[in-house]
Amino acid sequence: MIELEGLTKRYGDKLAVDGLTCTVRPGMVTGFLGPNGAGKSTTMRMMLDLDNPTSGTVRIDGRHYRQLHNPLRTVGALLDAKAIHGGRSAYNHLLCLAQSNGIDAVRVREVLDVVGLTPVARKRAKGFSLGMGQRLGIAAALLGDPQILMFDEPVNGLDPEGIHWIRNLMKSLAAQGRTVFVSSHLMSEMALTAEHLIVIGQGRLLADTSMSEFIAQNSRSFVRMRSPEGERLRDVLSGAGITAVPAADGALEVHGEDAEHLGELAARHRITLHELSPQRASLEEAFMRLTAGAVEYHAHPNHQARPPEAGWGADWQKKGS
Amino acid sequence: MAVAAQVLRSEWTKVRSVRSTVWTLGVAVLVTVGLGALISKLAGDDYDKLSVREKFTFDPTFISFAGMGLGQLALIVFGVLVIANEYSTGMIRTSLAAVPQRGVFLFSKITVATLLALVIGMATSFLTFFLGQAMLGDHRAYLGDPGVLRAVIGGGLYMALITMFSMGVAAMLRSPMLSLGILMPFFFLISNILQGVSATRKVAHYLPDKAGQKVMQVIPGTDETPYGPWGGLGIMVLWVVAALLGGYAVLKRRDA
Incomplete structure (x- = not known):
């Protein structure tokens, strides 16, 4: 020990x-x-x-x-x-x-x-x-x-x-x-x-x-949804009591619902979808989020799907662009 | 004490299992004996051309040790590599993880290398004396002459002490290149220059090599040194103690 x-x-x-x-x-x-x-x-x-x-x-x-x-x-x-x-x-x-x-x-x-x-x-x-x-x-x-x-x-x-x-x-x-x-x-x-x-x-x-x-804790699955009518989709989802978290690229991430149900919900409201994909956050992503900065980690402990804004890897990305 | 016995064995394995030990000590013997014999031969041949005054201070014993000034450089390399190669290779971290008592570690390492240098140094000293005297022919000294045995044994001690001194310096500097870069020019050039210039000669008397070499002189010579043969070796011992204490302090305090 x-x-x-x-x-x-x-x-x-x-x-x-x-x-x-x-x-x-x-x-x-x-x-x-x-x-x-x-x-x-x-x-x-x-x-x-x-x-x-x-x-x-x-x-x-x-x-x-x-x-x-x-x-x-x-x-x-x-x-x-x-x-x-x-x-x-x-x-x-x-x-x-x-x-x-x-x-x-x-x-x-x-x-x-x-x-x-x-x-x-x-x-x-x-x-x-x-x-x-x-x-x-x-x-x-x-x-x-x-x-x-x-x-x-x-x-x-x-x-x-x-x-x-x-x-x-x-x-x-x-x-x-x-x-x-x-x-x-x-x-x-x-x-x-x-x-x-x-x-x-x-x-x-x-x-x-x-x-x-x-x-x-970290490999929770979620569904990514992308639509040209993002605002409406969000309203429909919240109307059905579903919380959607906006991702960095404008897509929505929905936890705790399966893709079939979400697809049918969108179809009922005639919302065009460009993407409906079940995702699984990798452990590597979870680790990167965790180490992206101790301060950030403590401030947003529940935003599991938030991509890292800065931290590990951010430096070379800046240099590369 | 059981720990020290284990670590001494371990350090002996270390020193005997690298090639640098063989070639540095080998070069020290060859250069000291070879150069000593050559210079003895030349000095013996030229004896008749010397002035009366020079004949009066003619020191056949000291002449046979003429190769030591160069041969000691190989011993310095040996001493430096024994210590500083631990750092340059990264082995020091493995070594100290095995022996976290740093005092025991350094003591064992220095003991093993010093004993080896002493055995080689004594053998070299006697060898270079006998070979040198054979070359000097009629002008030779004998081991039974007053002060000669002391000078020859002193030569062996000198070689062990110069090795210890370089180990202490290497333990302080922790880098083979830096240690050799300071010690080599110091003992090969600077110390001789300081002795050659009259203004700095008094300072040079107290340098480790110049003081230590006094023990190998049988005929006092013309320059007045304020100490005798053992006094000179004593000054060198003080230098060695200072270097080793400095090395120990650095090892004790710093991160490996």
């Missing part, structure tokens, strides 16, 4: 992590989600005592990381697959880590086998592909057979086979009762592996919820 309490990191006048309080529980994969630059890596570095928090604390099974005896036996982490000396062989890289934590050298061969690097164990890590480097980083995380595992963007740069392998590995580790904490900036990736979600944006906690709850 990992407990964060008021964790804060300030670089100059920029708050990278802002009063983060949450708990990562054992027996499941917890997804740590946020756009690039949200403070995920900084948070993970503070968990491992690599960076000093400006304020707040991290406790690993009730203790500070520095107080852990042979920490690799408690926490295994893959922060950056490139955080290795390229001149050292995979075997020696793992051996020096094992020795520093009193782990038997036999275990080095075991984890090399688990990640499938045995054939290149004596090769220098310099020549490894990104995927192989990632596997070596995972081997290092597994070395001490720890109860807590942390992976920072583990699927980055992996081929489909490698991604599949990592997903299954994380699930099986969680199924063994371990705490698995994995960061990503891709909601779709998390939807496939994580049972619990911690979402941050601009260093602040935006959501701490189970994945099923997040899906139930």
